[in-house]
Amino acid sequence: MSGLLLLVVLAGLGVALAGSVGGARRRGFRLHRRLGAFVRSVERARADDERLTDLAYQSALRNGRRVWIRFERPGRGPARVRVAVATCREVPPLRVRLEGALERLGKRLGRREDIQTGDDAFDERFFLESSRPLDGRRALGRELRRSIDEAFRRFGADGLQLRPGELGVEADLAACPPARWRELIRLLDHAAALVEVKPLRIRGLDGEREVAGDAEGRTRCVYCRDGLAGDEDDLVACERCRTAVHAECWEEHGGCPVLGCDGRAPERPRLRA
Numbered sequence: 542m543s544g545l546l547l548l549v550v551l552a553g554l555g556v557a558l559a560g561s562v563g564g565a566r567r568r569g570f571r572l573h574r575r576l577g578a579f580v581r582s583v584e585r586a587r588a589d590d591e592r593l594t595d596l597a598y599q600s601a602l603r604n605g606r607r608v609w610i611r612f613e614r615p616g617r618g619p620a621r622v623r624v625a626v627a628t629c630r631e632v633p634p635l636r637v638r639l640e641g642a643l644e645r646l647g648k649r650l651g652r653r654e655d656i657q658t659g660d661d662a663f664d665e666r667f668f669l670e671s672s673r674p675l676d677g678r679r680a681l682g683r684e685l686r687r688s689i690d691e692a693f694r695r696f697g698a699d700g701l702q703l704r705p706g707e708l709g710v711e712a713d714l715a716a717c718p719p720a721r722w723r724e725l726i727r728l729l730d731h732a733a734a735l736v737e738v739k740p741l742r743i744r745g746l747d748g749e750r751e752v753a754g755d756a757e758g759r760t761r762c763v764y765c766r767d768g769l770a771g772d773e774d775d776l777v778a779c780e781r782c783r784t785a786v787h788a789e790c791w792e793e794h795g796g797c798p799v800l801g802c803d804g805r806a807p808e809r810p811r812l813r814a
């Protein structure tokens with residue numbers, strides 16, 4: 542049945558700000574105050590499902606990352622909430638759900654492709670799909686897997702979607718009440734930084750290669766997670782997926798450490814002594 546989800550329109554951002562706030566140091570309060578007001582209005586409207594459809598939230602975090610909260614009501618079912626943060630356009634598409642009977646059946650029939658990360662506990666619990674599995678796998682480092690697990694376990698999420706420009710989780714409103722949203726937004730902000738693949742110019746190679754990022758926006762080796770500046774003497778880049786890592790990390794892993802990439806012959810920078 543189409544139109545099952547009644548997607549609620551973002552109802553304006555006109556949340557009145559009490560006073561003007563200046564300075565980057567104080568801007569963090571803005572989110573909290575606005576979010577606090579929104580949370581209170583949702584709490585008041587919760588008894589009346591209809592009113593939720595008129596409520597939506599959009600703001601920006603201290604670091605400039607945008608945040609959305611909106612509601613969906615599938616048919617006459619319970620209200621659902623979607624909390625999302627903006628990401629850069631370069632993130633891989635990825636859908637995560639708890640692995641259920643339907644997913645297992647689909648897999649057995651060969652109808653669905655589930656990304657395996659190699660983390661058995663994680664792979665057993667979650668069903669992951671991506672139209673760009675190689676990129677999806679690259680993002681799924683330990684820290685992101687932990688963030689995903691936390692979103693489902695602690696915040697009652699039953700779905701997580703990553704697509705260019707947005708990372709969001711969905712949950713029944715009852716399972717993910719307004720009091721938890723601030724913490725959930727913090728988790729999503731952290732996770733969003735982890736999936737933003739960063740371009741980096743590597744000394745001795747033409748053009749840019751790709752590296753992992755972290756929650757603070759620094760560039761890192763996808764394997765050992767140490768910081769990468771691009772001018773180190775010991776870097777190599779995968780000729781297949783263009784990911785740059787430490788030569789030692791490449792050797793230790795026995796090839797490209799990006800999950801799912803079978804790159805074997807790395808590019809080595811031309812370095813002058």
Ligand SMILES: [Zn+2]
Nearest residue numbers: 762765787790
């Ligand atoms: Zn490394």
Ligand SMILES: [Zn+2]
Nearest residue numbers: 779782797802
């Ligand atoms: Zn590779």
